[in-house]
Amino acid sequence: MFEAVEQDRKISKKEFEEAQTQLHHDLLQAQFALKDTRHPVIIIIDGVVGAGKGEVVHWLNEWLDPRGMDTHAFWDSSDEEDARPRYWQFWRRLPERGCIGILFGSWYARPISQRVHGEIKDADLERKMKRVKFFENMLIEDGACIIKLWFHLSKSTQKERLTTLDANPKTRRRVLTSDWEHHKLYEKYSDASERALKLTHTERAPWHLIDATDWRHRELTTGQIVLQAMRDRLKPATPTKVVAAPKSPDSKKSVLAGIDLTQRIGGGAYKEKLAEYQSRLNELAWRARDKKVSCAAVFEGWDAAGKGGAIRRVTRSMDPRLFHLYSFAAPTKEELAQHYLWRFWRVAPKDGKMTVYDRSWYGRVLVERVEGFAREDEWRRAYDEINEFENQLVDHGTLVFKFWLQIDRDEQMARFKAREKIAHKRHKITDEDWRNREKWDAYEHAVEEMIERTSTKRAPWTLVAANQKKFARIQVLKTFCDQLEKRLK
Amino acid sequence: MFEAVEQDRKISKKEFEEAQTQLHHDLLQAQFALKDTRHPVIIIIDGVVGAGKGEVVHWLNEWLDPRGMDTHAFWDSSDEEDARPRYWQFWRRLPERGCIGILFGSWYARPISQRVHGEIKDADLERKMKRVKFFENMLIEDGACIIKLWFHLSKSTQKERLTTLDANPKTRRRVLTSDWEHHKLYEKYSDASERALKLTHTERAPWHLIDATDWRHRELTTGQIVLQAMRDRLKPATPTKVVAAPKSPDSKKSVLAGIDLTQRIGGGAYKEKLAEYQSRLNELAWRARDKKVSCAAVFEGWDAAGKGGAIRRVTRSMDPRLFHLYSFAAPTKEELAQHYLWRFWRVAPKDGKMTVYDRSWYGRVLVERVEGFAREDEWRRAYDEINEFENQLVDHGTLVFKFWLQIDRDEQMARFKAREKIAHKRHKITDEDWRNREKWDAYEHAVEEMIERTSTKRAPWTLVAANQKKFARIQVLKTFCDQLEKRLK
Numbered sequence: 001m002f003e004a005v006e007q008d009r010k011i012s013k014k015e016f017e018e019a020q021t022q023l024h025h026d027l028l029q030a031q032f033a034l035k036d037t038r039h040p041v042i043i044i045i046d047g048v049v050g051a052g053k054g055e056v057v058h059w060l061n062e063w064l065d066p067r068g069m070d071t072h073a074f075w076d077s078s079d080e081e082d083a084r085p086r087y088w089q090f091w092r093r094l095p096e097r098g099c100i101g102i103l104f105g106s107w108y109a110r111p112i113s114q115r116v117h118g119e120i121k122d123a124d125l126e127r128k129m130k131r132v133k134f135f136e137n138m139l140i141e142d143g144a145c146i147i148k149l150w151f152h153l154s155k156s157t158q159k160e161r162l163t164t165l166d167a168n169p170k171t172r173r174r175v176l177t178s179d180w181e182h183h184k185l186y187e188k189y190s191d192a193s194e195r196a197l198k199l200t201h202t203e204r205a206p207w208h209l210i211d212a213t214d215w216r217h218r219e220l221t222t223g224q225i226v227l228q229a230m231r232d233r234l235k236p237a238t239p240t241k242v243v244a245a246p247k248s249p250d251s252k253k254s255v256l257a258g259i260d261l262t263q264r265i266g267g268g269a270y271k272e273k274l275a276e277y278q279s280r281l282n283e284l285a286w287r288a289r290d291k292k293v294s295c296a297a298v299f300e301g302w303d304a305a306g307k308g309g310a311i312r313r314v315t316r317s318m319d320p321r322l323f324h325l326y327s328f329a330a331p332t333k334e335e336l337a338q339h340y341l342w343r344f345w346r347v348a349p350k351d352g353k354m355t356v357y358d359r360s361w362y363g364r365v366l367v368e369r370v371e372g373f374a375r376e377d378e379w380r381r382a383y384d385e386i387n388e389f390e391n392q393l394v395d396h397g398t399l400v401f402k403f404w405l406q407i408d409r410d411e412q413m414a415r416f417k418a419r420e421k422i423a424h425k426r427h428k429i430t431d432e433d434w435r436n437r438e439k440w441d442a443y444e445h446a447v448e449e450m451i452e453r454t455s456t457k458r459a460p461w462t463l464v465a466a467n468q469k470k471f472a473r474i475q476v477l478k479t480f481c482d483q484l485e486k487r488l489k
Numbered sequence: 490m491f492e493a494v495e496q497d498r499k500i501s502k503k504e505f506e507e508a509q510t511q512l513h514h515d516l517l518q519a520q521f522a523l524k525d526t527r528h529p530v531i532i533i534i535d536g537v538v539g540a541g542k543g544e545v546v547h548w549l550n551e552w553l554d555p556r557g558m559d560t561h562a563f564w565d566s567s568d569e570e571d572a573r574p575r576y577w578q579f580w581r582r583l584p585e586r587g588c589i590g591i592l593f594g595s596w597y598a599r600p601i602s603q604r605v606h607g608e609i610k611d612a613d614l615e616r617k618m619k620r621v622k623f624f625e626n627m628l629i630e631d632g633a634c635i636i637k638l639w640f641h642l643s644k645s646t647q648k649e650r651l652t653t654l655d656a657n658p659k660t661r662r663r664v665l666t667s668d669w670e671h672h673k674l675y676e677k678y679s680d681a682s683e684r685a686l687k688l689t690h691t692e693r694a695p696w697h698l699i700d701a702t703d704w705r706h707r708e709l710t711t712g713q714i715v716l717q718a719m720r721d722r723l724k725p726a727t728p729t730k731v732v733a734a735p736k737s738p739d740s741k742k743s744v745l746a747g748i749d750l751t752q753r754i755g756g757g758a759y760k761e762k763l764a765e766y767q768s769r770l771n772e773l774a775w776r777a778r779d780k781k782v783s784c785a786a787v788f789e790g791w792d793a794a795g796k797g798g799a800i801r802r803v804t805r806s807m808d809p810r811l812f813h814l815y816s817f818a819a820p821t822k823e824e825l826a827q828h829y830l831w832r833f834w835r836v837a838p839k840d841g842k843m844t845v846y847d848r849s850w851y852g853r854v855l856v857e858r859v860e861g862f863a864r865e866d867e868w869r870r871a872y873d874e875i876n877e878f879e880n881q882l883v884d885h886g887t888l889v890f891k892f893w894l895q896i897d898r899d900e901q902m903a904r905f906k907a908r909e910k911i912a913h914k915r916h917k918i919t920d921e922d923w924r925n926r927e928k929w930d931a932y933e934h935a936v937e938e939m940i941e942r943t944s945t946k947r948a949p950w951t952l953v954a955a956n957q958k959k960f961a962r963i964q965v966l967k968t969f970c971d972q973l974e975k976r977l978k
Binding site: 067075 | 521546547550551554555556559560562567568569659660663771772775776801805808810814815816818821822823847916
């Protein structure tokens with residue numbers, strides 16, 4: 001595959017100067033045109049050692065406006081990154097809409113190198129590239145412009161290049177020991193890279209192979225590809241075709257209806273159980289810390305279903321240093337400048353800690369769906385995106401808890417009314433709550449579909465009968481204790 | 490000092506229940522009242538081991554609305570934190586305006602423990618506490634409400650507490666080995682803490698000593714102190730008295746006027762020097778990485794003084810993985826929700842890397858001063874704040890570069906006109922540039938004062954004669970090379 005680009009194409013100084021003036025101008029225009037759009041630009045720079053990838057970045061910086069542009073290298077991961085699912089380090093570096101992020105190596109470098117060194121097998125590489133494909137596609141659906149550049153050198157040119165750099169005391173430092181190791185493994189790298197590229201070469205995120213032998217050719221080609229990709233992204237999109245979803249037969253048994261809401265617990269038993277589970281959870285949280293097991297706990301439910309109270313019973317059990325609680329409402333401007341999953345990834349738990357999400361990414365398929373904040377094609381594909389996100393958490397070793405607190409309409413009405421009467425609870429009830437209540441059926445439908453599509457073996461939903469708050473709290477605590485205990489055994 | 494609070498004060502269950510209902514209500518009210526103000530609330534929780542600091546946090550979480558509130562512990566620092574100046578870990582955890590941050594240990598824990606273990610001397614502790622005082626005061630000036638709580642137990646009560654916890658298998662885990670070590674060093678901790686507290690007990694950020702023997706007393710006292718402090722912060726501030734600054738005598742020699750703007754370099758010499766310095770800088774940047782030396786490079790100057798061009802000559806010299814370039818314009822909403830230095834702290838360089846600031850914290854005493862975005866008392870105290878910030882960078886081992894690119898009015902006019910003629914430069918010239926130009930004298934005065942007040946031996950300004958761009962670029966590159974070389978020797 002790579003040999004095909006070795007064309008010995010040389011560009012003269014004059015030709016280069018002429019072309020680059022125009023390119024400079026055009027790239028700036030494209031950048032400015034993208035600025036206020038919903039499109040972030042992600043430029044992935046990868047390829048063989050010695051191909052001058054650093055130089056490429058310099059030229060891009062020369063041609064583009066540095067404002068709103070940043071470069072990130074993924075050559076070493078910090079302990080903060082290692083303590084979280086692999087993709088956290090990528091999410092935290094994604095450019096905002098209208099901005100450009102240049103990523104060195106990105107999500108390709110490590111799997112390729114692992115394959116070369118025999119740390120993973122072909123099947124693993126395939127699995128990892130599948131994940132990459134899903135990730136890139138998800139970002140593209142959200143508006144991203146992803147430009148993937150692979151810089152190629154033949155083995156002999158690479159050797160020449162490294163030898164020259166090595167011979168000059170001024171440039172010797174640029175050649176790392178690992179560069180020569182790379183060279184020795186040239187064929188292996190070539191094989192693994194070819195496999196990785198083929199697996200991730202898609203219509204919307206194609207790989208561009210660039211012959212890096214002549215630097216002027218390399219730069220001009222890069223500039224032109226980047227320009228073309230940015231221009232393409234600016235074209236009005238063909239409206240996404242929404243595949244009509246199979247109508248769920250009305251006769252279908254509802255999961256929510258199957259929850260026995262009459263379940264209750266007596267006051268005495270409650271106190272006893274509460275003390276027991278809280279004390280167990282306290283200990284388990286410390287053991288989880290010792291064993292570096294992290295938890296992501298999602299709380300969803302009807303307004304006034306008692307999420308806050310249940311969460312407090314959980315957090316009260318734990319040392320405050322062992323968890324972080326985040327409440328999510330409408331996204332801020334900064335959050336809107338990113339993919340909707342970004343703000344949840346951002347606070348993904350560190351090893352040994354728990355993140356409690358008071359409302360979560362499920363907002364996409366609940367409130368955003370019902371209120372029309374997300375288009376149909378957006379919330380429809382969110383199920384897969386969410387499953388993939390949770391899969392990544394589980395892959396890292398994170399325990400994922402998902403609680404749906406279920407109450408019925410009458411109970412909600414009773415609680416709304418009660419809230420209005422209690423001074424320190426009055427702030428909890430707003431006009432919006434009353435409005436949401438009117439859409440009960442639409443929400444119910446969304447909840448049913450959400451549970452059906454996202455309750456997986458690895459990250460199952462726990463449906464909590466919450467008509468009695470005490471009963472709900474004990475159920476939640478019990479789930480935490482049982483699951484954590486199972487894991488820590 | 491601490492003995493004074495040991496009062497054996499006990500509160501009955503009934504008394505507690507009555508008081509806490511009211512407290513709960515009042516705290517919520519105060520929290521909501523603070524929500525849309527410019528005041529972040531910082532609650533510092535510290536004190537002896539076994540005093541139940543975790544419990545205190547639980548109660549605060551019970552009484553306050555968890556939205557917009559977060560708890561942070563500073564018991565271990567990550568490598569990302571160790572690779573940056575000490576206070577970076579605090580800055581990244583500061584609550585936004587209207588929000589509450591509960592900080593465990595915060596900036597006190599480490600210096601006190603270092604003093605106890607003889608790692609630092611009294612004089613060092615004093616120096617560190619001076620820094621703390623400055624930091625807290627700066628945040629308060631900016632609107633913060635800082636509440637400092639010290640929880641005390643007598644030595645015998647502490648022993649009792651730890652023994653009880655240790656005896657119960659369910660709570661044993663909560664007692665860390667280090668807790669007993671703490672206990673053995675009780676007197677030493679007491680001495681060091683007393684010293685630290687006395688040094689940082691100020692009118693606006695006083696320490697509150699709380700006897701933690703009776704838990705109900707501990708919680709109620711905490712709640713009441715927090716409530717009172719929040720209420721106090723809500724009172725309209727007495728207008729800050731601005732001490733009239735000593736008028737600089739007009740006869741005083743101007744630093745800017747002292748720059749010889751006629752300095753030039755010939756085309757041939759320029760090319761030669763440029764190549765020489767860029768190659769040197771490339772090598773030095775790699776050596777700085779090896780030796781974990783970080784750099785913070787600030788570029789300021791008149792509009793069209795050639796900052797961008799000079800920066801590009803610097804960044805082109807370096808591998809793109811070794812630096813980050815950030816351009817600063819008007820702050821975003823998220824940035825406005827924090828102290829003005831926050832956005833610059835946030836990107837402080839990691840060991841071995843360079844952060845290039847295209848415009849910087851000096852905006853406070855330049856554009857914000859001249860355009861009236863900062864009040865006089867704000868920009869006046871900014872000089873000290875800036876010096877302290879840079880001091881912290883230097884203390885950590887960061888090399889601080891500050892360039893002022895000087896041109897005269899005629900040169901600026903010539904460049905404005907030229908920019909309007911060149912297609913790919915036209916975006917660089919805006920109406921604002923023309924308006925700023927009209928305020929040349931006011932800006933000049935601000936620049937003079939800035940240089941006078943912030944050019945220090947440890948972080949000096951480099952005044953660059955920039956009427957000829959080539960000459961300016963060489964000066965900048967030379968400064969980088971010389972300073973880095975000196976440091977890396």
